[in-house]
Amino acid sequence: MAKHVDKADPVAAPELRFGGVWQYEPAPETTDHCAIAARYQLYIGGQWTKPRSGEYLATIDPATERPLSEVALAGDRDVDAAVKAAQKAFPAWRARSGEDRARYLFRIARILLERAREFAVLETLDNGKPIKETRDVDVPLAAQHFFYHAGWADKLDLLFPGQRPQPLGVIGQVIPWNFPLLMAAWKIAPALAAGNTVVLKPAETSPLTALRLCEVFEQAGLPPGVANVVTGDGRTGAALVRHPGLAKVAFTGSTEVGKEIQRAVAGRGVELTLELGGKAAHLVFEDAALDQAVEGVVRGIFFNQGHVCCAGSRLLVQESVHDLFVDKLRRRMGRIRVGPPLDKNTDMGAIHSQAQLARIRELVAAGVDEGARLHQTACDLPAKGFWFPPSMFTGVSMSHRIAREEIFGPVLSVLTFRTPEEAVEKANNTSYGLSAGIWTDKGARVLWLAARMQAGVVWNNTFNRFDAASPFGGYKESGFGREGGRQGLRAYVRLAGGLSPG
């Protein structure tokens, strides 16, 4: 452009400025339509049941540390009662026609949508994630899972032709705190569609939406015992997975606990699916649509405060565009609005718990110690509650802890590569294998890479997109089994095979 020397306007250094001319007013979502009881009991056999121990656990709003409610701590005998209730309900539930089961699931989905705002607010309060996400992602997707699986309930014979799919029995399901309602829907919807009954144990720190889902079950007239919810802590979960009445255990959570569960069910003839941790890589090639790749990387690591097992926590960027890309990313990170989760304009909310915040801080300190360069956005974080700013490390090497361990927070580690082979090698050099993102404009390269990525989900020019029809699950220490889609339903049926009577 030598011929055209641009006449510079009187702006000193070309840098952008934000927030000085026009500020948004606070836009808090109202909470008055979302009453929270002082105390919640266990949902067993369609009854709200007091725990035998008489013990309760407090659950708090992580954005303010204000107590929201307390929930029952289920012990061994409570868990036993829940499994027995599910066993009792099983013969009648499996005997119903698929069409009949579908009716209940459709009803649940519709009620969920009717009460969407209430669920979104409750999830935001109990979890700390922004209302924008609960409103636009968690709740609609949860409803979609019920709709989707309702559609399959009367078509299982078509899904597994000639294999006479049968339900397994009582399923024990243990879910994490990062997507409390959505995970409950992922677990419960396919199980019920296939004719199983369930006992669900929500996370200790985010139990409220699963309990409210029980109100939806009541409203939908779901027969007692088909779905049971037992709240509690790690002991409750351990009691559930050890219960001899289960036909299958489905777990989503940390790799550490997943391994314990695998040991606990070993040799018992209990089916198991595990969806565990991750350390996913984004591969950004120089020919990619960089501005949109920046959006995808931001969505990949800062969505849900980075509390996502498939979060794109490692960015592998082609060396030739590293500086440009990091510059773009740094500017874009400055635009992330961190603040009160109930504000409709908040992009990133509170870290879910004190313990998780401590874990993030520890790993970030380790990154600094190991010599990586930390970039954090300057944002005013509230005094109360658990908060961490959007963070990025550059100059990370493959041996750093921040490149190997799952941080489960809003922290991105940036590494580089020079050739596609090197990109694949680095992306796969991890004990996890849940997801990966490929950013390039070249179709052939996408296919070449996707075939080589050891990851259950490979996103191309997008990230963190979920759909009930799309199977989700991992390789290696990210677990096994799939959730969603036809593959997800496979984990909830026994196939007789052949034509002989089973």
Next chain:
Amino acid sequence: MAASLSPVEFRVPPVDAVALETRAADLATRSIKKRAKVQGLCLAVSMMDLTTLEGMDSPGKVRQLCGKARRPLPTRPDVPPCAAVCVYPDLVPIAVEALRGSPVQVASVATGFPAGRTDRQTKLREVELAVAAGATEIDMVIDRGAFLAGRYGLVYDEICAVKEACGAAHLKVILETGELRTYDNMRRACRIALLAGADFLKTSTGKVTPASTLPTVLLLLEAVRDHFLETGRMVGVKAAGGIRTSKDALRYLVLVAETCGDLWLSPRWFRFGASSLLNDVLLQLEKERTGRYQRPADFSAD
């Protein structure tokens, strides 16, 4: 006239349609209420190029529009005047006369608006005459035929020539994104116009559908942002065509605020090209003041 650039100069990064549209849709969910809404709407009024571009335009209509642009809401002095009145070249003298002594600029479309299907000499002469008649801003159209045929040098040369013919008048380059169709094309057209010295990139003539859309304007904003960071030169963006409601206007302002930031949040660097938008903004401003919606008939029709 400037010599042509090598085609290499017109290379641009690819644009991913899905992700661009996702980002635009995400920003469209921003909730703008109360003081922020009033401030945003007043800003929108000050950024408006009040436009009439019809075959049936008359001096009377233009005078009326000019009156509206000077004082959009006579009962409320806090509502600023519009940025400009935009007319066909033959009505420039009328607008100049009607706007004398006001801060409102006179913009004229030129270069064979809206199709641009005329020869270079006629285009340049039209620009010169409009400027001579007092237009301080020229809205030109690019040669989409040449662009879609891959003759980028020709498009570039023409913008350079028009820029020269403009003299001191500001040049807004209309890309007519609805005819360029793909975001990759739009991004390339932005690059050509930026290199050729455009003062503003403008989406559309308003005569082609789709006209202005959120993802398109986001793309233009990204182009001027990157150009600024690269060269230090600021270029404005004008969203024109199809913007009718206050809610739309606020959504565009959110794009500006979160993509280019404070520097662009002024009528000097961002404009709306619209005709029916103003009355809806006034309706909303009065609603914020009184708590009630007025009848549409309470605002002067133009």
